[in-house]
Amino acid sequence: MEAILKRTAQRVHESDDEKLLIEQAQNGDREAFEQLVRRHDRDILRLAFHMLGNREEAREVFQETFLKAYRSLSRFRFESSFYTWVYRIATNVSLDHLRKRQTLKEEISYESDTEMNPDRPALKETLAATTYYSNPERRLYGKEVGEKIREALKTLSEKERLVFELRHYQGLRLKMIGEIMGSTEETAKNYLFRATQKLRAYLTHV
């Protein structure tokens, strides 16, 4: 979390010369474009890696995002920050990939549904054993919990998933998330609220 805060502070500093870099990149300056990329590519890769959950697709999303940015940079009008703009592209590309994967899965079979069978120990118990009622000082995290959380995230709608991803996993403020979605902070708040409700329902009732 501290790292995220530091990054945010850094970003404010960098915004001054960023405009210049963007203009240079718009004039075809590859060096300037790559400098812009370097400023944000760790964040974009982290987003892609978590959204897709594997290296292959994370790399694809990463490259697709910046190639799209490269191709449409001339249309960037400084109405938002470059960071917000790239994030918007990255979230769209990530969601596209998830959608494709979803279609593929539905086409293949029902087999994956067996994964959701309630044969496994209920997460409620896992949570109870790990965090809910036990000593908060202990390291509580088990691998199984991680898997459950991934499943729970799949129950969210796209917008809920997006807002939750950006706020919880990427540490962005709701105000910026509103901008990324082309919407408002209020809307982002509502999605965050619904997302946590759904996650709680899933994680305590499986």
Added chain:
Amino acid sequence: MSCRDYQHQITLLLYDELPESSRVELETHLQSCPNCHDAYESEKAMHSVLAEDAARWSDIPSDLLVESRKGLADKLDRIERNRSRWRLPAFSVVFTPMRLLESVALIAMGLALGVYVSNQRQVIPQVAGNPAQDQISVIPRNGTISNLQVVSADPVTGQVELAGEISQPLRFQGKMEDDTVRSLLFSALRDANNPGSRLKAVEMLAQKPTDESIEEALINALIYDHDAGVRMRAMEGLQRFADEQHVRAAFMHTLENDTDAGIRVKAIDALMARNSRDVELAKSLEAVTKKDDNPYIRSKGLEFVGTAK
């Protein structure tokens, strides 16, 4: 406000997104309302589980970053190559005077560099109806044209489309720390047709890897450059940083992929010298070096596993 409203705010409170005044009000309510207090406790518990999950994902594998960047750079290269070959307006002139870096002496101390200002291709738009002489005047005195290509020629109208590069000598003096010096050297590293110039740039950079951007440029050279000499110089510049995460990832990449055994040897030596107690690293080194066809590297790999334990 109703309890329902307060419970809405709990999420925002946990994410530190609740304005100060609402926060105080909510906290007061939580002290007096057992229902909301329970809801708060349970949401807080879930929040902390989720926070641990987020912490697990907060670091990206540095080799994944290296791979992703390389993939992107390759794709951008391809786009640029196609563009510079086929998308030029008639009589445009393309500036890539990087070649000059080689022809003008690079005097180490004074750092007199014969380079230009940015390696970008500036396309000079044709003004409609202008006679060709005016276009020619855009070629600077003592500039030379190279790599001329005829993009198209129409024998009926006499219209031709040419593309090429202009090289122009320039000198720049400054300290290594100067941004201009740096961007000159970074630009030189991209001069794909000119390994000699890249080698000089890498040598200069390797003398003084003072910061992240230089390190990054050297890592790029180590991983992307087609010329083994350039990669070797980059490796030498980086080896004392072999305990840093990104440099380590780059060296592992080199060890696994570089076709030049001499560079791979340097990579494993540097990794061993700087990370002698890292058991995790030893394991992945063992896996990589096992397949190496060079006996020295294989034996070094084994030796490392031994000392790390």
